[in-house]
Amino acid sequence: MKKAVLAFLIICACLSVGCGKQSDMVRKDPEISQPQIEETDPSEPTSRDLFAMDTFMTLTAYGENALQALDAAEDEILRLDELLSTGKEESEIFRLNQDGEGTLSEESAYLYERSLEVNELTDGAFDPMIYPLMQAWGFTTHEYAVPAPEELAGLLELVDLSAVSYSDKDHHISFEKNKMEIDFGGIAKGYTSARVVSILKEQGINHAVISLGGNVQVLGTKPDGSLWKVAIRDPENVSGFIGVVQVSDKAVITSGGYERYFEENGKVYHHILDPKTGYPAETGLLSVTIVSEDGTLADGLSTALYVMGLELAETLWRENRDLFEAVFVTDSGKLYITEGLEKEFLTDRYPVNVIR
Amino acid sequence: MLSDDQMKKNDLFKPRRSDLILIAILAAAAALLAVLFAFGKGHEQGTYAEVVLNGQSYGIYDLKEDQTIRIETDLGYNLIEIQNGSVSMKEADCPDQYCVSKGAVSSSADPIVCLPHRLVIQILPDKTEPVSFDAVSE
Numbered sequence: 001m002k003k004a005v006l007a008f009l010i011i012c013a014c015l016s017v018g019c020g021k022q023s024d025m026v027r028k029d030p031e032i033s034q035p036q037i038e039e040t041d042p043s044e045p046t047s048r049d050l051f052a053m054d055t056f057m058t059l060t061a062y063g064e065n066a067l068q069a070l071d072a073a074e075d076e077i078l079r080l081d082e083l084l085s086t087g088k089e090e091s092e093i094f095r096l097n098q099d100g101e102g103t104l105s106e107e108s109a110y111l112y113e114r115s116l117e118v119n120e121l122t123d124g125a126f127d128p129m130i131y132p133l134m135q136a137w138g139f140t141t142h143e144y145a146v147p148a149p150e151e152l153a154g155l156l157e158l159v160d161l162s163a164v165s166y167s168d169k170d171h172h173i174s175f176e177k178n179k180m181e182i183d184f185g186g187i188a189k190g191y192t193s194a195r196v197v198s199i200l201k202e203q204g205i206n207h208a209v210i211s212l213g214g215n216v217q218v219l220g221t222k223p224d225g226s227l228w229k230v231a232i233r234d235p236e237n238v239s240g241f242i243g244v245v246q247v248s249d250k251a252v253i254t255s256g257g258y259e260r261y262f263e264e265n266g267k268v269y270h271h272i273l274d275p276k277t278g279y280p281a282e283t284g285l286l287s288v289t290i291v292s293e294d295g296t297l298a299d300g301l302s303t304a305l306y307v308m309g310l311e312l313a314e315t316l317w318r319e320n321r322d323l324f325e326a327v328f329v330t331d332s333g334k335l336y337i338t339e340g341l342e343k344e345f346l347t348d349r350y351p352v353n354v355i356r
Numbered sequence: 357m358l359s360d361d362q363m364k365k366n367d368l369f370k371p372r373r374s375d376l377i378l379i380a381i382l383a384a385a386a387a388l389l390a391v392l393f394a395f396g397k398g399h400e401q402g403t404y405a406e407v408v409l410n411g412q413s414y415g416i417y418d419l420k421e422d423q424t425i426r427i428e429t430d431l432g433y434n435l436i437e438i439q440n441g442s443v444s445m446k447e448a449d450c451p452d453q454y455c456v457s458k459g460a461v462s463s464s465a466d467p468i469v470c471l472p473h474r475l476v477i478q479i480l481p482d483k484t485e486p487v488s489f490d491a492v493s494e
Contacts, residue, residue, distance in 0.1 A: 049411065049476065056469040056476060058491075142451055214494035222490070229487070231465070233494035239459035244489050252493040259494065260452075289493055 040066040043223055050074060052081045053189060055213025061200055062207040062223045069203035073196045073210075080195065083107065084188045086131060086140070086181070097131070097181040101174035109171040111184045111191060111296075118187065118300035119161060122316065126304035127275035131183035132158045139271045144262035146269060152278040159275050190253055190299025193217035197295070214259070217251040217295050227344070233258075234349075235286035235329050242329055243347030251295035255302035256287030256329075274307050283309030284331050291341065292324035301326075310336065314355050326355075403462075403482055405443045407436065410474040419443060419479075431473045443477055445470060466492050 040046045046066035048059045057077065061069055083105070085091045096102040104112060115128040131140075132155045138144040147155070163176040175182075184191070189212045197219045200208045208219040209228055218228040227246035234240040235256040245252055257270030257280065274281040288306045290298040301324060305313040310328055317326055317338050327345065328336040336353045337345050345352070407414040407425065417425065417438055424446065425436040434455070435447040442460035445468055455470035464481040481487075 049408065051411075051471070051474055054471070056467070056471060058467075060490075209490050211491045211493075214492060216491045216493045218491075228491070229489040231463075231489035231492045233492055238454075238457060238494075239461060241489075241492070245493075252491075254493040256494070 039064045042066075046070060048074060050077065052077050053085075053192070053212065055189070057210070057212045059196065059210045060208060061205045061219075063205045065204045069200050069205045072199050072203055076195055076199050077192055077212075080188070080192050084111070084184050086183050086185065093182065093184065096173065100178070100180065101172070104171040104173055106171070108184075109168070111187060112166065112173065112182075113168065114187060114191070114296050115184065115300070116161070118297065118304060121320070122301070122304035122308060123312075124161075124275060125307040125312075126186060126300045127159055127161065128182050128184060128186065129159045129161055129164065129180060130186075130273060130275050131181040132179065133273050133275070133278050134183070134185075134271075135181075137269070137271075137273065138262075139260060139273075144264070144269070146264050147278075156276075156278045159278075186303050187296050187300045189213065189215045190251060190295040190297070192295075193251060193299075194295035215251070215253045215295075215299060218247055219249065221248040232289050232327060233287070236333070242327070242335060242349055243345055245289070245291060245327065245341060246344045246346065247291060250291050250293055251298040252289060252291050253295070253298040253302045254287055254289040255306045257306075258286070272303055272306050281307040281309075283307065285310060285313075286329045286331050287327075288313070289327040290324050291326065294323070298324060317355065403441065404480045405438065406478045406480055408476040408478060416480070417443075427475065429473065434470055434473055434475055436477060443479070444468070445477070448473065463488065465489055 040063070042063050045060045045062055048070040050057050059070055059073055063069065082088060082090065083092055086093050086097065088094055092105055092108055112128070118126045119128070134140050136147040136151060136155055158177055158180045160177065163180065164173065165176065166173045193210055193212050193215055194217065196210055197208065197217050200219055206220045207223045210217050214233070216230050218230070222228055227248050229244045229246055230252040231241040231244050232254060233256070234242045235258045238258055255272060257272060260271035261268050270280045272281050273279065283306070285306050288302050290302045290305070292298040305316065305326065308316065310330060313326065313328065317324070321338070321340065325338045325340040327341065330336070334353060335347065335349070336355055339354055339356045342354055403419045404416050405419055406416045407427070409427065409429065414427065415425070417423065419438055419441045421438065422440070423438050427434045427436070432449045434445060437444055437446040442462050444460040445455040445458065448456055448470055450470055450472040452472070455468050458468055461468055461479060464479045465487065468477040
């Protein structure tokens with residue numbers, strides 16, 4: 001019995017010194033010997049749901065430190081939401097858009113440089129300067145309207161990266177045209193999921209799956225060593241799926257017109273705008289899913305490849321097949337996957353066309 | 357007179373305050389586990405949906421019992437329908453109607469979300485069934 005008491009006290013002591021912040025709390029009230037840190041069963045999932053970045057997020061982690069790791073992940077999401085939001089008046093991006101110039105923080109500079117990279121890779125199909133167009137269509141406020149052609153023509157002038165001067169030395173950025181506005185929304189969630197995964201990793205988590213409003217990223221494998229199964233939404237039937245892709249350490253990010261759209265005079269207008277025309281991209285694709293280790297890239301590419309259409313997307317993949325894999329659904333109901341997913345993509349729905 | 361050794365022996369059999377505390381803690385833990393086990397077991401036997409409103413659990417509903425659940429908050433109203441073992445958002449006065457157009461769901465990895473009303477309908481995982489997927493990319 002004595003030994004049992006001793007063992008119990010030792011466990012309590014170990015638990016209470018495990019984490020700096022928590023042990024401070026213990027010290028304030030030495031009478032309470034209850035462990036302050038909740039250790040979670042590493043074989044059971046620990047989940048966290050939250051609303052942020054105008055979407056619903058679910059984070060699931062496995063490991064003894066899962067609770068603290070999810071706390072840290074949630075803090076990071078809320079921090080990035082504040083930093084990157086175009087709508088919040090205190091955000092860096094909001095101020096930059098108001099002033100037309102400014103000095104980017106290290107993190108915003110990274111996002112700007114990644115945006116440029118995806119812009120160049122996709123020949124302008126991804127454009128961080130598209131924000132004035134998104135506003136005109138009401139996709140930022142949910143107050144939808146089809147803009148007049150003259151209005152769009154005027155706004156297209158503002159979607160112009162060549163009129164942005166940026167120094168990668170001091171991170172100073174300025175817009176040469178009045179009313180130009182930047183938005184990292186096209187890669188912000190992918191960047192956030194990448195950050196969340198690296199924070200979970202730092203906290204000692206080896207197995208996790210996160211979904212930031214349908215932008216999925218997984219850390220490691222499932223706890224039993226098998227691959228994570230990520231279902232891909234069927235763009236034609238939003239309660240169904242086109243198949244399941246099995247992955248470890250990957251982001252799986254899908255863009256489709258079905259995600260956000262409105263109807264006016266019997267015509268459906270979706271939220272994926274072509275930066276070259278100002279109108280919703282109509283290229284015969286209903287959805288594009290990108291599978292990549294790089295969440296930021298996957299987010300940008302899913303939008304860009306949707307805008308480019310299947311043929312250009314295929315070419316882009318052939319030239320960059322080490323960077324990503326993709327799944328495409330066309331408006332004629334056809335399903336295409338890139339070669340690297342041949343073994344990992346499971347479906348019973350369509351004949352599967354493999355892009356090689 | 358008892359020797360030092362005998363004294364220690366006697367001490368061992370005398371219940372101490374710390375022993376009683378340990379027994380109390382163990383008993384409490386056992387009771388808690390029993391409750392958790394019974395609760396968890398009940399959920400494994402069927403499928404249940406949890407309605408979560410602004411991060412707080414609003415209620416857990418048995419999918420075997422056909423019913424409608426009407427929820428009104430400052431943000432608006434939602435009408436949830438449970439029918440033939442599945443759950444769907446039958447009506448909502450949110451502008452986008454995505455929650456309604458989603459139809460019925462049956463996987464714990466695929467919640468129905470009414471974002472403007474901060475309302476989530478989540479199927480509780482059935483541990484007796486293998487999962488067909490862990491997340492949905494959309």
